Amino acid sequence: MKFTGKAIKYGDNVDTDVIIPARYLNTIDKKELASHCMEDIDKTFKDKVEAGDIMVAGNNFGCGSSREHAPIAIKESGISLVIARNFARIFYRNAINIGLAIVECDEAVDGISEGDKVEADLDNGVIYNRTTGKRFQTQPFPPFIQKIIANGGLVESIKNGEIV
Amino acid sequence: MSMTMTQKILAAHAGLDKVEAGQLILVSVDRVLGNDITSPVAIREFERIGAKEVYDKEKVTMVMDHFAPNKDIKAATQCKMCRDFCEKHEVTNFFDVGRMGIEHALLPEKGLVVAGDVVIGADSHTCTYGALGAFSTGVGSTDMACGMATGKAWFKVPSAIKFVLKGKLSKFVSGKDLILHIIGKIGVDGALYKSMEFVGEGVASLTVYDRLTVANMAIEAGAKNGIFEVDEQTEAYIKARTDRPFVSYKADEDAVYDETYEIDLSAITPTVAFPHLPENTRTFDEIGEVPIDQVVIGSCTNGHYKDLAEAAEIFKGRKIAKRVRAIVIPATQDIYLQAVENGLVKIFIEAGCVVSTPTCGPCLGGYMGILAKGERAVATTNRNFVGRMGHVESEVYLASPAVAAASAIAGKIASPWEVVK
Numbered sequence: 001m002k003f004t005g006k007a008i009k010y011g012d013n014v015d016t017d018v019i020i021p022a023r024y025l026n027t028i029d030k031k032e033l034a035s036h037c038m039e040d041i042d043k044t045f046k047d048k049v050e051a052g053d054i055m056v057a058g059n060n061f062g063c064g065s066s067r068e069h070a071p072i073a074i075k076e077s078g079i080s081l082v083i084a085r086n087f088a089r090i091f092y093r094n095a096i097n098i099g100l101a102i103v104e105c106d107e108a109v110d111g112i113s114e115g116d117k118v119e120a121d122l123d124n125g126v127i128y129n130r131t132t133g134k135r136f137q138t139q140p141f142p143p144f145i146q147k148i149i150a151n152g153g154l155v156e157s158i159k160n161g162e163i164v
Numbered sequence: 165m166s167m168t169m170t171q172k173i174l175a176a177h178a179g180l181d182k183v184e185a186g187q188l189i190l191v192s193v194d195r196v197l198g199n200d201i202t203s204p205v206a207i208r209e210f211e212r213i214g215a216k217e218v219y220d221k222e223k224v225t226m227v228m229d230h231f232a233p234n235k236d237i238k239a240a241t242q243c244k245m246c247r248d249f250c251e252k253h254e255v256t257n258f259f260d261v262g263r264m265g266i267e268h269a270l271l272p273e274k275g276l277v278v279a280g281d282v283v284i285g286a287d288s289h290t291c292t293y294g295a296l297g298a299f300s301t302g303v304g305s306t307d308m309a310c311g312m313a314t315g316k317a318w319f320k321v322p323s324a325i326k327f328v329l330k331g332k333l334s335k336f337v338s339g340k341d342l343i344l345h346i347i348g349k350i351g352v353d354g355a356l357y358k359s360m361e362f363v364g365e366g367v368a369s370l371t372v373y374d375r376l377t378v379a380n381m382a383i384e385a386g387a388k389n390g391i392f393e394v395d396e397q398t399e400a401y402i403k404a405r406t407d408r409p410f411v412s413y414k415a416d417e418d419a420v421y422d423e424t425y426e427i428d429l430s431a432i433t434p435t436v437a438f439p440h441l442p443e444n445t446r447t448f449d450e451i452g453e454v455p456i457d458q459v460v461i462g463s464c465t466n467g468h469y470k471d472l473a474e475a476a477e478i479f480k481g482r483k484i485a486k487r488v489r490a491i492v493i494p495a496t497q498d499i500y501l502q503a504v505e506n507g508l509v510k511i512f513i514e515a516g517c518v519v520s521t522p523t524c525g526p527c528l529g530g531y532m533g534i535l536a537k538g539e540r541a542v543a544t545t546n547r548n549f550v551g552r553m554g555h556v557e558s559e560v561y562l563a564s565p566a567v568a569a570a571s572a573i574a575g576k577i578a579s580p581w582e583v584v585k
Binding site: 013015017018021022023025026027028040041059060063064065066067068069071072086088089090093094097098142144145153154155158159163 | 188190201202204205208209212213214230231235236238239242285286287288290302303304305306307309310313314316318352353356357383386388441528529530547549550551552556
């Protein structure tokens with residue numbers, strides 16, 4: 001899986017309440033959710049995000065509520081990959097289950113600034129900052145999780161008879 | 165290799181003799197829970213799977229609590245979607261307005277969770293049931309959908325942190341102060357991906373309700389689950405509510421823990437988490453003058469009868485400060501009825517509080533007590549993130565029911581001892 005886009009960067013403990021505030025959880029419409037993505041932390045997000053962009057953040061990304069609306073809003077807004085130091089666990093499984101690519105990499109978080117052009121190839125775990133020329137190596141997912149992602153999410157994995 | 169409490173429950177539900185931290189396993193679940201916000205997404209995914217029926221009509225459980233009674237037309241549409249689904253699939257544990265309560269108070273009360281169970285819920289505070297010796301954890305809507313279709317969920321077996329409790333909590337100090345103290349100590353990612361296991365002689369001094377509050381907020385330390393060793397109190401609580409047999413697991417003597425903390429309950433004092441993270445805890449020697457606009461007493465964390473009784477003890481014969489709005493929300497219909505019958509509601513109303521029907525409402529900034537720009541609330545809820553209860557420039561201070569009640573009377577963040585002299 002390969003990704004290319006500009007980096008949009010945030011700090012530690014980005015919680016699901018700022019990713020998609022609860023006042024918008026009265027809908028399951030993906031486009032409507034995406035239109036409010038990051039609204040309470042970054043009002044400029046929806047104007048600057050372009051298809052393929054890569055979100056970069058610190059520790060405990062996606063902490064708080066279990067709302068799957070959060071990874072859905074990020075994915076639907078055009079973000080192709082989220083790189084963080086680590087993820088809150090429910091967000092982590094939700095992202096995998098809906099097919100939003102995520103990866104943990106301290107060095108990439110330190111070595112990528114807002115607006116940098118970034119490439120990532122998760123098959124070999126390489127993240128490349130085209131703006132600075134720096135290269136970072138991550139751990140690939142375990143095979144069980146790779147299988148879910150390769151199938152396109154948990155629903156597809158079950159339909160394919162590969163999980164249960 | 166030896167196992168923790170959590171690992172033993174997961175192994176039993178995966179059909180394995182042993183599991184170890186980091187192992188990916190597929191487990192059978194005893195209950196799959198959703199609410200009016202997360203279930204609609206799960207229903208959409210369930211239909212995409214193409215499943216004809218739910219795996220178990222009794223084990224699938226839906227509670228309309230977040231934006232119910234319906235806060236607007238869109239919320240009404242979401243509840244209707246859940247109601248229609250449960251009717252079509254003959255889901256027996258569907259809890260609508262009038263029968264519902266806040267899910268994590270309701271399920272234990274109805275005897276729907278017992279020790280040794282595996283429960284997944286599309287709500288992060290599903291970890292509450294660890295208080296009863298169950299493995300329970302929050303998942304997303306897709307997990308809920310797949311759980312409804314197959315009765316299974318995938319997990320990475322967690323490692324654990326052990327909390328050895330000793331001593332006894334002091335007057336006006338509760339499970340809320342204990343868990344805020346712990347989160348203040350280890351941080352909001354202090355238990356990331358891990359179990360928090362609570363053991364030791366001090367457990368016996370905590371009521372089941374205090375334990376429910378502690379386990380409820382394990383997620384606020386990033387934990388996968390929080391779990392208490394089962395004792396006589398747990399057994400009595402479960403047996404009073406269901407005939408379903410249960411299994412009590414104890415960790416092996418030589419189980420490996422990433423860290424062990426010893427906590428002296430008698431040393432805990434009333435604790436408040438300042439904005440905008442539950443780890444920003446302060447005790448009253450560090451608080452100073454913080455005027456407030458609103459108090460909320462309720463939620464899955466602190467909406468139990470015990471919580472209301474602790475607040476009522478402070479409200480009794482007193483009036484709340486003129487500039488404060490105080491909102492009391494019993495977590496379930498049974499708690500509400502008990503509060504009416506025992507005179508608690510009278511005490512609240514005479515003090516100047518409003519008493520609401522059960523709902524998650526203000527806790528997540530849904531309705532029933534939204535904050536304006538610049539306003540401050542003391543709440544017995546579980547999160548104080550930016551914008552959690554309303555405007556992005558409003559503030560939530562997390563506290564126990566006793567501190568919340570005292571603060572409502574004082575018009576500023578106050579210790580119960582400042583009010584009850």
